[in-house]
Amino acid sequence: MPITIPIRHADVPLPASQARRGASGLTSLPPLSLYVHVPWCVRKCPYCDFNSHAIAGEIPERAYLDALRADLEQALPLIWGRQVMTVFIGGGTPSLLSPAGLDELLAMLRAYLNLWPDAEITMEANPGTAEAGRFRDYAASGVNRLSLGIQSFDDAQLRALGRIHDAAQARRAIAMAQAAVARVNLDVMFALPGQSVQACAADVREALSHGTEHLSLYHLTLEPNTVFAKYPPVVPDDDTAAAMQDTVQELAEQAGLARYEVSAYARAGARCRHNLNYWEFGDYLGIGPGAHGKLSFHDRIVRQARTRNPERWMAAALAGDGSHVAESREVGPEDLPFEFMLNVLRLKDGVPATHFAERTGLSLATIAHQLEAAVRRGLLDPDPTRLKATPQGWAFLNDLQAIFLP
Ligand SMILES: C[S@@+](CC[C@H](N)C(=O)[O-])C[C@H]1O[C@@H](n2cnc3c(N)ncnc32)[C@H](O)[C@@H]1O
Numbered sequence: 001m002p003i004t005i006p007i008r009h010a011d012v013p014l015p016a017s018q019a020r021r022g023a024s025g026l027t028s029l030p031p032l033s034l035y036v037h038v039p040w041c042v043r044k045c046p047y048c049d050f051n052s053h054a055i056a057g058e059i060p061e062r063a064y065l066d067a068l069r070a071d072l073e074q075a076l077p078l079i080w081g082r083q084v085m086t087v088f089i090g091g092g093t094p095s096l097l098s099p100a101g102l103d104e105l106l107a108m109l110r111a112y113l114n115l116w117p118d119a120e121i122t123m124e125a126n127p128g129t130a131e132a133g134r135f136r137d138y139a140a141s142g143v144n145r146l147s148l149g150i151q152s153f154d155d156a157q158l159r160a161l162g163r164i165h166d167a168a169q170a171r172r173a174i175a176m177a178q179a180a181v182a183r184v185n186l187d188v189m190f191a192l193p194g195q196s197v198q199a200c201a202a203d204v205r206e207a208l209s210h211g212t213e214h215l216s217l218y219h220l221t222l223e224p225n226t227v228f229a230k231y232p233p234v235v236p237d238d239d240t241a242a243a244m245q246d247t248v249q250e251l252a253e254q255a256g257l258a259r260y261e262v263s264a265y266a267r268a269g270a271r272c273r274h275n276l277n278y279w280e281f282g283d284y285l286g287i288g289p290g291a292h293g294k295l296s297f298h299d300r301i302v303r304q305a306r307t308r309n310p311e312r313w314m315a316a317a318l319a320g321d322g323s324h325v326a327e328s329r330e331v332g333p334e335d336l337p338f339e340f341m342l343n344v345l346r347l348k349d350g351v352p353a354t355h356f357a358e359r360t361g362l363s364l365a366t367i368a369h370q371l372e373a374a375v376r377r378g379l380l381d382p383d384p385t386r387l388k389a390t391p392q393g394w395a396f397l398n399d400l401q402a403i404f405l406p
């Protein structure tokens with residue numbers, strides 16, 4: 001949602017204590033989102049490098065919610081007066097939270113934050129933890145979008161991926177989610193071990209057959225420090241994976257879902273507002289273990305990362321001394337162009353060129369040479385009013401983004 005908050009008149013000098021070298025000079029702040037990380041899963045999937053930890057039995061919900069409150073309270077001075085446009089409760093498996101726990105979490109957010117009345121509030125859920133009553137309760141508490149980790153509708157694939165659910169449970173979870181909230185996203189992965197283009201197409205056809213408004217279609221990547229990195233399965237070669245990508249896009253578009261980001265497909269009006277804010281280089285506060293944040297101030301842009309280990313994060317957040325924030329660093333003007341392009345060029349339509357100055361505080365003239373080089377190589381659209389990859393640039397996005405490296 002393109003709302004900006006004017007923060008100071010350009011002719012009002014900064015107090016000496018706030019005047020800084022390399023000041024980014026933002027004249028308005030971008031929209032603000034909130035990410036809440038829930039770090040536990042029933043079982044760790046062998047391909048997953050998210051900050052998620054297998055837990056036997058109940059999650060330590062009371063301690064988690066207390067620590068989350070402490071984390072949020074300590075972050076408030078960084079976002080005073082700003083409205084929160086979207087909330088994303090991700091994981092791990094947030095659907096391990098009890099309905100009462102989730103209700104307490106959302107009540108806490110409403111009490112502490114200036115939450116936009118029409119805020120998009122997404123929660124991730126694993127089909128293996130889905131229950132109709134649970135989804136209805138989450139919705140009653142304010143969740144208005146559910147994102148289901150489906151991955152595949154092929155039982156053998158689901159077993160190979162170490163999932164805790166089968167295809168029948170995935171189908172039931174979709175029906176339950178759609179009955180509970182108006183907006184449902186399905187995560188599906190492709191280029192799975194031993195997968196054929198036909199099998200990939202069957203998964204996507206089935207995902208679309210549920211009247212889905214939003215699909216996240218991820219190319220399976222073998223991430224370092226996962227079981228799949230240690231014992232790599234045989235995955236489709238690059239040509240087959242490229243054929244799958246084409247097929248997936250064709251099927252989604254036939255069903256009325258446009259590919260608007262590298263991995264995201266949506267019907268008109270159904271784009272994920274929270275993720276769009278990331279890709280448009282908006283701001284986000286991240287709370288919970290391992291959560292990342294990016295926050296703008298009139299004179300600087302700061303990136304934060306919370307302590308990853310759930311127990312250490314809980315203890316540190318409750319200590320109230322700021323030690324739960326493992327990293328907090330100012331993004332220097334030399335790094336801003338690359339960080340900006342890394343995000344916005346993922347969007348098929350890019351962003352208006354004016355976004356660059358608005359969101360980085362730098363003039364577009366500072367990257368004139370890189371822009372020229374990118375256009376010359378046919379990777380960036382020559383339209384001066386937009387920053388947007390050409391089809392070629394989108395297909396070789398790493399090459400395009402690398403042009404803006406410091
Ligand atoms: C945090 S998980 C989603 C919710 C829940 N934890 C689940 O898996 O059901 C986010 C999504 O990222 C995708 N993902 C995770 N690891 C991946 C990988 N190595 N390659 C591609 N996609 C991956 C999966 O589609 C997964 O649903």
Ligand code: SF4
Nearest residue numbers: 041044045048052092
């Ligand atoms: S359930 Fe989701 S977050 Fe948890 S290990 Fe599997 S893919 Fe990762």
